[in-house]
Amino acid sequence: MRRKMKAIVKHERNFGAKLMEVVIPEIKDDEVLIKVKATSICGTDVHIYTWDEWSQSRVNPPYVFGHEFSGIVEEVGSNVTNVNVGDYVSAETHIVCGQCPQCLSGNAHICKNTEIIGVDRDGCFAEFVVLPATNLWKNDPSMPLDVASIQEPFGNAVHTVLAQGVAGKSVAIIGCGPIGLMAVTVAKACGASHVFAFDLNDYRLRLAKEMGATSVVNSERENPLSVVNRITDGNGVDVVCEMSGHPIAMDQGFKMVTNGGVVSILSLPVRPVEIDVTNDIVFKGITVHGITGRKMYKTWQQVSGLLKSTEVNLKPMITHHLKLEEFEKGFDLMIKGQCGKVVLHP
Template sequence: MGHGQVKIKLEAASVCGTDLHIYNWDAWASSRIKPPTIIGHEFCGTIVEVGEGVLDRAVGDFVSSESHIVCGHCKQCLNGQGHVCVNTKILGVDVDGGFAEYAVIPSQNARPTNRSVPREIAAFQDALGNAVHTAMAGPLKDQVVLITGMGPIGLFAVSVCKAAGAAKVITTEISPYRIDLAHKVGADLVLSPKDGDLCSRIEKEAPGGVDATLEMSGHPSSLELAVQCTRPGGRISLLGLYGNSMQTVDINALIFKGIDLQGIVGRRIWQTWDQMGELLEGGKLNLRPVITHQMHYTEFQRAMELMKAGQAGKVVFTFES
């Protein structure tokens, strides 16, 4: 360990789409990852050792990982915008992560977590935080919310919106596997692009347009749908990443409808973690249906192949001997 770091004995970890990119060694991974690197950025465990200078963490603390290591001194960090720190390094990508029995990370990235939160859920707070940040970037109580894309973060967002008092949560998804998961986490309506004109069906559920659209899919058609179906004065919160970053949108519609268009990245440091802690400890989130597989971390290849085939929600690793 170095100054300001802690050593964690892993209890659980979860697989993210980023890990799958690395497993597939695609263009992004091969240009970004510098082997040898331990991947994995969603995990939890118990602190077994603290380094020099660590005063706010102690041996025995149960903690979860925040994957973004921020500098603390750039303009963004100094203005409470650490989630867009220009010097960010990412656990399991730029530095060693947590798919191992032990992990050494900066103490501030080891977020104290109440032991009432099951380890298999505590492990993926990094991903859950993306959903919390996106959903809570605007009002939710009594709102009609459209969520496009039912990957794990979209599924988490359904539960966050319901817990925060949304009047109705409409979702879109093309995969039958994920459509089933969306129903299980409590979506009021799940629409498939295969079923025809989505706009007319959404209009029936939300005359005049939805109050907020959370775009999680990264598919161009969802971006167009968001602009068309969000009411004047509503918001569109964009989390999904696009294979082609150059997309065409009806900019005049955005302007004349007065839509608040938000780019969402990571978790607000540390506001999102506080919000997430309250939601988890309040017991209002329905997250267990998203955990479709649990296995020992040495079975990582099986986990990756399940994700590659689209036959998994959240895969959680365990670390017992």
């Protein structure tokens, strides 16, 4: 009889999820079985948990979700040579085809045939997860389990901020969810002259200040455009990193960026957003980057380098550690915005 494990299952096309007992998946020749030690809740997981419009159009329950983790290799397939049983790993969560024009041109992060664990196939909110060996990233043995589990979203922050150089430039982070908070520390570590952090949530704005933001602004109490104009002498910010997905905030981001500046968008608006393309993009001559995933594997190298430096400390924004069985509490904290990063331990 095959062994079973605990897992958080998106069990139906509705709000919520269930802790269930499921069969431990078997590996193929090029795959690896990992015992999950820590797994963190992402904004994408919240989309799936709350069953918003995006998740309704993308995922197909029932399945195990979750895609951020750290763990120990338990079993390797017969063709695997890059990792061994006992290795301490995390993973690139985009499983790519390696054959499309994007993959063949060094742009596998935008592979047209991408599958994402925890979205398109079973994920890591469980005691074990299976992945292709080529997706694994060996961790420094000294790296804490919780920090190792959030390297994947940290990579999103790194990719977003470093889509354009930020040294000596002003940077606006719009939306201070966990990845926005990480973007703050990336911008500071990479030499930004001024980092603005915008949100509606005072709890997360306090975390943004702790992570290194120069100016924190509650956009309900202060007009973000007025604040930027005052501090930049009317010039606007050089780089905008859009993490909120809110139509008003996105519009403000395009209005606050300076002529010739850059807007990098990581957020996933659930509906089409109206932008003044003529005045806020074309006439300003700005560059817009759509950010998805992490560059494979340039971003992972940058992540490792930043975490080894003394300039980046992610610990302040890891605010909650919970047992896997307490996942509902974790999602409630995320939905209410009363947390930084929530890490679950199977």
